[in-house]
Amino acid sequence: MSVLKVENIKKRYGKTDVLKGISFSIERGDVISIIGSSGSGKTTLLRCINFLETAESGKIYVNDDLIFDAENPCKLTPAQKRMRQLSFGLVFQSFNLFPQYNVLENVTLAQRIMAKSLPDYSLHKKDILADINERAVALISRVGLSDKIVSYPWQLSGGQQQRVAIARALALNPQILCFDEPTSALDPELTGEVLRVIRDLAAENITMIIVTHEMKFAEDVSSRVIFMDEGVIAEEGPPGLVFSNPSTERLRAFLNVFD
Amino acid sequence: MSFISITLSLLSGFCSTVYIFLLTLVMALPLGLIISFGSISGFKPLRWLVRMIVWAIRGTPLMLQLIIVFYAPGLLFGLPMQSRILAVLIAFVINYAAYFSEIYRGGIESVNKGQYEAGQVLGMTKTQVFFKVVLLQIVKRILPAMSNEVITLVKDTSLARVILVPELIHSANVYVSKGLIWPLFYSGVFYLVFCGILTLLFGCAEKKLSYFRI
Ligand SMILES: Nc1ncnc2c1ncn2[C@@H]1O[C@H](COP(=O)(O)OP(=O)(O)OP(=O)(O)O)[C@@H](O)[C@H]1O
Ligand SMILES: [Mg+2]
Numbered sequence: 001m002s003v004l005k006v007e008n009i010k011k012r013y014g015k016t017d018v019l020k021g022i023s024f025s026i027e028r029g030d031v032i033s034i035i036g037s038s039g040s041g042k043t044t045l046l047r048c049i050n051f052l053e054t055a056e057s058g059k060i061y062v063n064d065d066l067i068f069d070a071e072n073p074c075k076l077t078p079a080q081k082r083m084r085q086l087s088f089g090l091v092f093q094s095f096n097l098f099p100q101y102n103v104l105e106n107v108t109l110a111q112r113i114m115a116k117s118l119p120d121y122s123l124h125k126k127d128i129l130a131d132i133n134e135r136a137v138a139l140i141s142r143v144g145l146s147d148k149i150v151s152y153p154w155q156l157s158g159g160q161q162q163r164v165a166i167a168r169a170l171a172l173n174p175q176i177l178c179f180d181e182p183t184s185a186l187d188p189e190l191t192g193e194v195l196r197v198i199r200d201l202a203a204e205n206i207t208m209i210i211v212t213h214e215m216k217f218a219e220d221v222s223s224r225v226i227f228m229d230e231g232v233i234a235e236e237g238p239p240g241l242v243f244s245n246p247s248t249e250r251l252r253a254f255l256n257v258f259d
Numbered sequence: 260m261s262f263i264s265i266t267l268s269l270l271s272g273f274c275s276t277v278y279i280f281l282l283t284l285v286m287a288l289p290l291g292l293i294i295s296f297g298s299i300s301g302f303k304p305l306r307w308l309v310r311m312i313v314w315a316i317r318g319t320p321l322m323l324q325l326i327i328v329f330y331a332p333g334l335l336f337g338l339p340m341q342s343r344i345l346a347v348l349i350a351f352v353i354n355y356a357a358y359f360s361e362i363y364r365g366g367i368e369s370v371n372k373g374q375y376e377a378g379q380v381l382g383m384t385k386t387q388v389f390f391k392v393v394l395l396q397i398v399k400r401i402l403p404a405m406s407n408e409v410i411t412l413v414k415d416t417s418l419a420r421v422i423l424v425p426e427l428i429h430s431a432n433v434y435v436s437k438g439l440i441w442p443l444f445y446s447g448v449f450y451l452v453f454c455g456i457l458t459l460l461f462g463c464a465e466k467k468l469s470y471f472r473i
Contacts, residue, residue: 098377098392110378169380169381
């Protein structure tokens, strides 16, 4: 059973076809890297999967449940929308932490809001919140920021902010965690700490889709690599094959830029 | 006429000034927010209409609006405005709501789109994102402009005199007609102190929100 199956996703902005029919599926524990030149549609694909954009055509299944069908858009209740949304986590290139909340509050905010709709919330409020906090503290230490729990985003380096963003996404237990160039906004000396955290997650069999320009990292960490070119998947396969033995001219040219 | 009796009579005018000020603020602040939602609405006709209205209100003097609100119902529809203070409040609330709406709009549009998206991918609804994430950032952004506008309102209350609503300047002017000029200067002290207190309050609020940066 695939944890995620994407079928024939198409997306256009105005007159430009950005995604021209993307299909792939991933298994639980897979780490997929998506590479490709600027403008090839990587971000757009992640945004469609995370419902930040609505694809014009295509289907998305999570654990074989059809959760999105462009041909048959049905009105979802807020609860259904949230369920659908929470199958995925997304880590942005620009972190997007909430500036008025400290690290712990950033990680727990969504859960605290959600907890309010639990039937026994008013009865067990203390326990529920303590539970949420405890889990968040564990996640924050997992990304190596135990000493920053009460810091505000502006007091953190970019690398630290991105690690908070990762903890924040993990806190909701997504089935699939997506990253859009998680290190592109960082100084080179800070990319290492973020990539290390992602490597650890891969070792713990967290299912991930990572859009990245870090070829070495993609080669090490992923179980499969997808090369996107002008809105289609031009090549995909295990990293060993894709990187050492590219079959398309486009991929060869693309990889040459990085050598 | 002693200093004390003049102070007391100015104080009664000042009460009316504060009354106009507070009521206008309490009503114009939320109304401005509603108008700002209209002016950023995705529904074009609504957006266009709201922006035209805001343009008309900001583009004409408050004094003119005051006169129109007070006299127009009587002259145009034969329904004379019964209460002068009501006319003042209507004109002030509409005028200030228009200004506030533009300040809100600037604040709302200045919030990074990424904040909404981050909220959404964490499973929050639009309303939750607005109130739990975005609102405080907007407040922080618009505080300096709001402070300016609110202090202007304090002094604009003196326009109520145009349709003979007693307020601070009106009280002071009574003495001018009796040949006494200093109560007029004295009334300025009331405004100064009031605006001083407001400046301090806004300073406090800004300081309270200085723990985070946008
Ligand atoms: N909101 C939008 N409106 C119009 N065009 C857009 C929009 N977002 C993206 N595009 C266009 O879609 C194409 C693909 O963009 P996308 O951001 O998905 O590329 P990408 O592969 O992520 O590139 P990069 O490596 O630079 O991040 C580009 O040509 C871009 O100009
Ligand atoms: Mg991109």
